[in-house]
Amino acid sequence: MFVIQADSTVHEINNCKTLWGVGSIRPDDDRLTWRGEAPIVQHGWVEVGIGFTAVSNGSATISFSRNAWKDGLEIKNLKGRHVKIEGDGLERKLTLCAGRQSAISFQVRAKSIPGAVEMPRLPNTGTPAHKAVDSFKRGVNLGNSLEVPPDENWKEEYTAADMKAIKQEGFDHVRIPCAWHHHTGKEPNFKIKRDFFKQVNSLVTAAINNNLAVIVNWHHFDDFMADPKTHTDQLIKGWEQIAEYFAEHSGVIAFELLNEPCDNAETFVMNGIYARLIKVIRQKAPDNTLFIGPGSWNSVMELENLWLPGNESNIVVTVHDYEPFLYTHQGASWNSPQTDTTNICFPGPPAKPVTPAHEYTGSDTWVANWFDAYNTLPAEWNPNGIFALDRSMKIAVEWSNHFGRPVHVSEWGCIADVCPKSRAVYHAVKRRFLEDMQLPWTLWSWKSNFRYWDTEEKGPMPGLRHALFP
Structure with missing residues (x-):
């Protein structure tokens, strides 16, 4: 997608690497030429950072390839550190400084293709999904609980007291990860065990009683990720039962159809499966909001490949973001x-x-x-700097604005075993970026290794209350 070509006076370019953005870069044998690849989408600017060191002073060019896209690329905000950049268009002249740790960053997207078929856009922001998302602005996951396999011992317990504390802290919703596949009977009906329904409903009821909205999902379905074709019937039959069980709470319970599709459950595969799931769920629960995410673990970069039915306007698109x-x-x-x-x-x-x-x-x-x-x-x-926190989310906002679909960040956060001051700063900056971009969110997690809540002290972890609710 891009090539850095130095003249012979530079001798070599060393230590060339990507600083941020998904991609790779490799040298030719003479190490004067480096060839890079980065993902490109049409409905968002992808930001890429490259670092390198020139052996000697000299000149070079950076050029961007049109080959992969019929109508080419758009480049903006090309800037350098210890590099002078001149020119415009898809080829720029570089003046390099010997021995300095240099860097270049740029934003790239594909030009729109006239006449190309794309997912239907929703015409305005007054859809049922846009109205529903007002109930899901600042939430927290009830992680490491109902998604834990029955034969493993890392399960956290959640009670009505947790729901009361969650509401008092300022959260407006909870997300309940559920591994339904561990609690279903044999094919063809895949009947979900009533005891597990009772466990889920206990948390749902406690949340509703504390004026919290609820997202119920299907979590850690690893067999499905490995072989979607074999396990699609189990997913469909399961959601048919879940939708019927919780349909009466349409105003406060949303259904997230599958957490973090990955591996063989690619976005292109999931598009067809999602369409089937939506039809089945709508027969039982016509009014519940649905949360649907792209592949590669709900990656923002996969939004480009997501396809939602144009006649379904009560879908919130969900993504995850744990960067850096x-x-x-x-x-x-x-x-x-x-x-x-x-x-x-x-x-x-x-x-x-x-x-x-x-x-x-x-x-x-x-x-x-x-x-x-x-x-x-x-x-x-710096790849762990403040400016590193909002790069991917900008793409989500641009995609959302183009297609008229609300986007929700249903997982983000930082592991608890780090410097408390640093962790509080991270949460404060990330939360501010998300809310400045009008992206609702659900923190991972109330308890467990990414915890907000200190169960021993019966209060939030140091600095997190002020970070999230200033």
């Missing part, structure tokens, strides 16, 4: 070894460089590159 990931997930065993490094503070750079826990190579080279940039780059360019 190595900060928010530091020490998280389930993402080891990438997240093994701890003592990362927000915002960067740190007062003292952080040494990564491992020598990250191969497919994990991005981790080493991230720490190099985190340790050395100033706030404006």
